[in-house]
Amino acid sequence: MTSATKTGLLERLEAGPVICAEGYLFECERRGYLQAGAFVPEVVLDHPEVVTELHREFVHAGSDVVEAFTYYGHREKMRIVGKEHLLEPLNRRALELAREVADETGALFAGDLSNTNVFTEDDESRRTVRAMFEEQTAWAAEAGVDFVIAETFSHAEEALIALDVIKQAGLPAVVTMALHREPVTRDGFTPAEACKRIEAAGADVVGLNCIRGPRTMLPHLEAIRSAVSCHVAALPVPYRTHDDQPTFQSLHDPEFDGLPFPTALAPFMCTRYDIGSFGETALGLGIRYLGVCCGAGPHHIRSLAEAVGRTPPASRYTADMSKHTYLGTDPSLLQANQEYAEKL
């Protein structure tokens, strides 16, 4: 499918929900191809086949967007791992891998900018950050992205700089903030205020991604939905955060000596049903750009897609317990096993 015949992001959002699978860092880490800590997407160059396969799995599970894996593939992160010379090849390769899968599936092709971790609200950092966004956006534009995602910002101002760069490239922008334990951005705005400013500056979609699980993200999403008139994005992490520990970095496990983030979060993982119910609730609030961030697996994406009325290819394998040996109800099953079920 060529870009000329493909329906764009905004048209799709007008028609209904759009699913965007994220969480590439965590999933590649779990698969053994990316190091937790620095979290740099070197897998793009070292094992491109792993990234391609994950793009395909997410689309198979219901993602409408193939997002180039350039998250943390920026100059600062590349410098930290001593590979700044690979910045451009990594970005170009990540874009090429995403484009191939978008072309073969008809999914939208998105570029990605992220928090730089060097923004400090002074003029020098403003210039540094802008230059980082400019180089990545130029590569994304050259690769022919349908839109650019700018995500996981703790400072509203950093998000505004990313947005400005994307707008100057003439591309649609999805801009999402990340909310830590404090219910305000690091520059002191409520998420609703921050999103209102980002909308006013020209973003096509605004919202929240990462850091918070469904339960502790939803109240803020509701506030954002009432504060803006553009489409809203919601991409929580799939962990059972709660009022006392509202972020995945603040989760504590009495059975684990240390911080569960980022490699011992499994006991807090949302089930696919948690994510399905989140999708239903968010869509009910009028939020149409839906996804899951760090920790997401294809089973979460399928549940999210199904919860908003989709039947992705992976739905062919959605659970059907009626044919289970012990727990099933199918009359052709051996009755002795069904009678034994209560002893399982």
Ligand SMILES: [Zn+2]
């Ligand atoms: Zn994330």
